[in-house]
Amino acid sequence: METIDKLKQYVEQQLGDDTTGHDYTHIQRVVALAKTISEQTENDDLLIVLTAAYLHDVIDDKLVDDTYDKQKEVQSKLVQLDYTSAQIDEVMDIITHMSYSANLKHHYELTINGQIVQDADRLDAIGAIGVARAMYFGGHFGDTIYDPEQMPRNDMDKSQYREHTTVINHFYEKLFKLPDLMNTPAAKEMADRRSQYMHDFVREFKDEWQGIH
Template identity: 55%
Template sequence: MGNDETGHGFDHIQRVVGLADHISQSYPKADYVLTITAAYLHDVIDEKLVADTVAASAEVRQFLSDQGLTIPQIDTVFLIMDNMSYHKTLDGTAKPLPLEGQIVQDADRLDAIGAIGISRAIYFGGHFGEKIYDPAVKPRTEMTHAEYRNLDNETIINHFYEKLLTLKDLMNTEAAKRLAEHRQQVMLDFLAEYKAEWNAEA
């Protein structure tokens, strides 16, 4: 992930690990090793970042085996990685996550909102040549997986309404819900200011 230019680089990984560590302190029943392992690896087989997900998955399985993880532990890490992405909620294919996966999912979603989320959304959209804003283009609702991946029908500002502002209410843990409240307000304030400046309001 060192050369990533979409907002999913190692800095993102480090923040997700830090957030997962913070959240896990409130949930001692969660397996800490599996939580942090999944946090570090959660993006390495993601379809939007990896050209060959099958090869990437095989490489990760071998890596985890080499580190001494058991097959059940590896299966749990993959269950988390395979089912935590937002797009899985759009087509209803996501399997229920164990507590460790809920923590990692919350950490990943927290890094998608707030001030960091704003900068990552702009960075991601710029990388793929998205239009910043067009008031005539309305946010999409009830998207399928294919529609979600189709950036031709999206603007960067609309992405906040289509996804980012919905994440607060999708948090699994109470610890994450508390953190999400402030980050949500940061985004709402940004959008209000952005539109005021767009319309050249004094």
């Protein structure tokens, strides 16, 4: 699709230099996962799914200083690419409400298109790649890998969640919770295997930390 090709170029320009684990390769994996989930899901609109999958991190407040201006820029880009007002509204609704932090205190009901993209993004946060991205993200911000005296936090709002924690605590505070939050049957099935890998990793990590083996 020519429209998607042009959108890809824009997103790669925006995220190509990212060093937090939200770079263009992350976007490519989310898009691939979204396609896989879409193939097994009814009543979705693939153009909306792909568009939101490509754009979901461009306006992320972890990555940009002024999310309002960035949202306006994204909307203008979609107008240039001849998306309809309804399509733009749905894409913006998805990418502004799909993040984990945006749903900490209130679960936002996304369209089926948004649920697919949310699942794809969350799948890329878990499993072997999830472990690597957690370490990469923590290293970027100078977070401690592990502190046995620092317990994982619960019942956080967004501002509390944004306060840095240890990398291992991040598994308990977010990553271990994601499999139960998947929307679609296809994503739930993929999440089970990835979740097991993460649990095995953290168990092995703590055993090695204590010198058990």
